[in-house]
Amino acid sequence: VLDDDVAAIDRLMEPLHPADVADLLEQISAAERESLLQLWSTGIDGEVLSELEEGLREEVIAFLPSHVLAEAVRELDSDDVVDLVEYMEDAQQAAILDALDEADRAAVEEALSYPEDSAGRLMQREVVRAPEHWTVGEMIDHLRHHKADLPEQFYHIILVDPRMKPTGYVTLGRMLSTAREVELNQITEDSFRPIPATQPEEEVAYAFNQYHLISAPVVDDDGRLVGVITIDDAMIVQDAEAEEDILRLAGVGEGGLNDRxxxxxxxxxxxxxxxxxxxxxxxxxxxxxxxxxxxxxxxxxxxxxxxxxxxxxxxxxxxxxxxxxxxxxxxxxxxxxxxxxxxxxxxxxxxxxxxxxxxxxxxxxxxxxxxxxxxxxxxxxxxxxxxxxxxxxxxxxxxxxxxxxxxxxxxxxxxxxxxxxxxxxxxxxxxx
Amino acid sequence: VLDDDVAAIDRLMEPLHPADVADLLEQISAAERESLLQLWSTGIDGEVLSELEEGLREEVIAFLPSHVLAEAVRELDSDDVVDLVEYMEDAQQAAILDALDEADRAAVEEALSYPEDSAGRLMQREVVRAPEHWTVGEMIDHLRHHKADLPEQFYHIILVDPRMKPTGYVTLGRMLSTAREVELNQITEDSFRPIPATQPEEEVAYAFNQYHLISAPVVDDDGRLVGVITIDDAMIVQDAEAEEDILRLAGVGEGGLNDRxxxxxxxxxxxxxxxxxxxxxxxxxxxxxxxxxxxxxxxxxxxxxxxxxxxxxxxxxxxxxxxxxxxxxxxxxxxxxxxxxxxxxxxxxxxxxxxxxxxxxxxxxxxxxxxxxxxxxxxxxxxxxxxxxxxxxxxxxxxxxxxxxxxxxxxxxxxxxxxxxxxxxxxxxxxx
The missing domain is CATH 1.10.357.20 (SLC41 divalent cation transporters, integral membrane domain)
Known part of the structure; x- marks a missing residue:
């Protein structure tokens, strides 16, 4: 796999999806991994880190120069950062949090204040919301003006009342096919189901599966909107739960293929x-x-x-x-x-x-x-x-x-x- | 559970989600189920049928008057109808196909022509597509004019060339936050991955999981767009695969909790x-x-x-x-x-x-x-x-x-x- 030519490695790895880069890192031996990382630490971005299995993640992070790590972490959504740092040792966690800017750090720290394996840890804080009385046209104009702040993927506009309590949501498809002057609260969906931030994540996955949800607003104890969980997060949880059941039934605790x-x-x-x-x-x-x-x-x-x-x-x-x-x-x-x-x-x-x-x-x-x-x-x-x-x-x-x-x-x-x-x-x- | 008052049953069942109605039908005894269906067959709509586990589905369908069944089936998307009929006996399958209108029946029959457990069986035929050169504004106007034909859920606009080959896709979120005059082919996503209709469904689920896809276009042997697979379908497949592994490892073949x-x-x-x-x-x-x-x-x-x-x-x-x-x-x-x-x-x-x-x-x-x-x-x-x-x-x-x-x-x-x-x-x- 390895010769000493960084440009050649770049050429080979560049077309790969981050998930495939992570798989590659998982499948080579520890020694090969070490040489690769020494030559090519710049290629490890936040998404690759997210895709790595937990055991290896810490090993790889330990190898990255701090400016590469900081850069990698900054580009991630808040839920991915939480996922990355939640099981880290305190010192390593603190180093990563320091690399974030103020607002992101506060978001991650708040997420970490929720119990392990709860909806609060799973959700992303970047929410697209609108006052209930807005029209389709107002919302589209708002989105066009704030395009830089939008999360990478979102599927619903969540309507909130003046006290930030979610009251309904609108699919983007419905919004796109509705005339500009219609109020958003006229075209909400029946599937709307707010999820308490303290709900265990397996209950969340169950709700997504049972009710075919695509995304769901997360609310705090006072019923106020604090984040959103999307189906891809639920899919990961469900996958992990089934895996856990299989391994537990066989008397194998947690643990990956790369453990020593x-x-x-x-x-x-x-x-x-x-x-x-x-x-x-x-x-x-x-x-x-x-x-x-x-x-x-x-x-x-x-x-x-x-x-x-x-x-x-x-x-x-x-x-x-x-x-x-x-x-x-x-x-x-x-x-x-x-x-x-x-x-x-x-x-x-x-x-x-x-x-x-x-x-x-x-x-x-x-x-x-x-x-x-x-x-x-x-x-x-x-x-x-x-x-x-x-x-x-x-x-x-x-x-x-x-x-x-x-x-x-x-x-x-x-x-x-x-x-x-x-x-x-x-x-x-x-x-x- | 049961007295003879249909209105009372209606009142009790009405607020339930179809998935919960299906669960209820699964958990009562065969005799209770029979009485409930005799009194309340009108309450069983297409979505409830979709949610029922396979073994029970045929039992329930046998109970429904043909006009109720026809009504139930007509409201479903083509992928759900395929899911419903693919393992039925020929006579029952033919009866259901007859209840569909011409276009839907053709769609279901074409899906059934793909191998079992392939992408072609999983996909829905209702696709939102656009010529590559369209602008955001043209697309929004088009959606507003054709709102009755849109699938219930969609996440991407798929761009096709004049020979109907998909060339890229645009997320609805991106489209909503972009000015009307921009061409759709300027704002396509990197994650675009067409899936061959003959690909086995576990490969499809793997791709969704590995590359965090939300929806993906399905193409025939000539590379032409024939349908779309969405993440909820992939989630169901992945769930079924894990379940199958668990049961097979334990030496239990297929089979549900309601088998005799x-x-x-x-x-x-x-x-x-x-x-x-x-x-x-x-x-x-x-x-x-x-x-x-x-x-x-x-x-x-x-x-x-x-x-x-x-x-x-x-x-x-x-x-x-x-x-x-x-x-x-x-x-x-x-x-x-x-x-x-x-x-x-x-x-x-x-x-x-x-x-x-x-x-x-x-x-x-x-x-x-x-x-x-x-x-x-x-x-x-x-x-x-x-x-x-x-x-x-x-x-x-x-x-x-x-x-x-x-x-x-x-x-x-x-x-x-x-x-x-x-x-x-x-x-x-x-x-x-």
Missing amino acids: VLETTKQRFPWLAVNLVTAILASLVIAQFEAAIAQIVALAVLMPIVASMGGNAGTQSLTVAVRAIATKDLTRSNLMRVVLREAGVGLINGLIFAVVMGLVGLVWFGSPMLGGVIAAAMVINLLVAGLAGILVPVVLDRLGVDPALASGAFVTTVTDVVGFFAFLGLAVLLLI | VLETTKQRFPWLAVNLVTAILASLVIAQFEAAIAQIVALAVLMPIVASMGGNAGTQSLTVAVRAIATKDLTRSNLMRVVLREAGVGLINGLIFAVVMGLVGLVWFGSPMLGGVIAAAMVINLLVAGLAGILVPVVLDRLGVDPALASGAFVTTVTDVVGFFAFLGLAVLLLI
Whole structure:
């Protein structure tokens, strides 16, 4: 990738979109990145910084001469600056805030005063607003006179009353197709929904998705307009939420592809530790049946099958439940029906696999009784797996624990313990 | 929920957003839904139908009198009609198409001629376009004269040459803030990116996300403008893709919360069947060591721990890998580094848990040798789990198989077989 010719690098990188430059920086090795940045720090503008994943961002920022950094940050909208600095260490954050001019710094600092992951952090402060009584013509003239102050993208004119409370909004398309003398408050949209600045960002993303919003005004505790959130911000949040659910379900905390070995080890360790405790619990169950296993070694051979089937069936139910909770599709009013459905599915699949495993047990070990035991254990475990898969996440959610994070461990514990206990217990009762 | 008073139902439902009406229909039971629809079919408009999940949509449509259905469909934009009918049976689809007027029907039929899940299916045909040489003033006058034909939402004016090829676009905000006499081709945006109608929809969503697009023109094979895709469509696709990955990783096919027991059983059965084969493979490995287990029953007690830890570590790696492939963050240029990282993480976590389990083995069973065996098996299995977790999805992806769908089974097979083999094999070598 690298030779020492800056002009050549410029030529190569110039046609790339900032997002692609950021991807390139993410995909080369740390050493290559270092050489590239030393030669080409001027190419890193604010948009590239915004696109970089969090872990790398600080590494790259540390490399930039302060005048390049200041220049980069100044060109960004306030929401992008907030996004850039909110998780930085204090010293680095202060350095970046100092690079901003007074008004922008105040805007960023106010945004940072809202709770993490709230609408206040997500919104941009640059709002296009108008007094309610203005006409289309007055608004167009106003926009033409203030073109330098307009945000890069905006989709609505927000109407405000004299106390700065938003009362409605007008799409640009509607405004463009309406005669100049019409008042803006005659052509407002039904979809208007102000969002409180303290609302958690996943609720914001849900509202955008559910009501097909394009932009929405953000209001403070007194109902006054403080900013606007646009659909691209909501899309990023929604993407991040789904990603978080996927990674949490797999027992992987946060973390990107560029984290180092030790960081990644640390992220994955807790889940493995929880799993170890679970597995030891299951082992304790098995230990109760040592005598039976010593007598019939076939039990040791078959017992992982029951546990593994239960674990898988439980994961299926719990994943569906976790997603349904996240998308607000699972509520009090349909919970009972969904629980019954999971029980039904567990029972039917349990019966099918009971027949299959009964035959496997019979053919493999020539013992109809052993076949019967594993068949019965299979039905019990898949039924329990279905029920645990739905009930554990629902209970965790009611307790205020993120079901994506903790359900897996609980459900696996249940299916392991029940699976081993049912299989080995029945074996003791019927075979010995 | 229900009494027989239609007016009361109207009063209750009227203030609800169509998306909320659809949610309500999804959450009540089938019997309640039937009574509600019999009383209140007039309340179901096109937007409610669009919001319903696929499974229920056909059920609800079957209930609607044909004039209500025709009315409901006529008010939708062409992309929403396509979305509504594309997976319907032929007879039902034909009935709906017949309800449309000529021009709309032609538009929907043309969209249906594009491949499933392509940009052509996603786009809307209603496009706001202008000849390149028009001025801002001419465009505004044109919009004012054709206001009845405008799509409900649009964000750009697309400029086309005389052969209908798009050459650029102008944001409405930019147009509103520019003087009437300026030509539109003076104020076009850099973000302009035409999308081929045959492009798969996940590529479209990726482009919107990567380049922060709000809308993009869709072109046919000859480069002519045939429609436009907006960010809300892309957001829905992206949401669906993430959901699909989550469900596939958990071995749950498609399917919603409202599917019936038998449908759901059928969706989950294949993955459980695959898992059974995997589990039997693992059992066959154990069966090779029956003699050793009969001699030292402690092996049967501890052996699920090694397998379970390996399975979990493998799931962690493979989930990260599957997502990185989906988001195009894992490429040839960083594959080697990521593989080495996974190996490093597996090795370190393996060593930590080796020490823990070694001590557990020693304390529990009083045998330092048994502790050593389980410790060694742990290191081997977590290392292999890390490598399988990254390599299996990458290889599947290269072979054109969706890694989210198939990786889990392969990785679990590897970790089960390797885990049991390492633990029991070492036990035979060292303990017997």
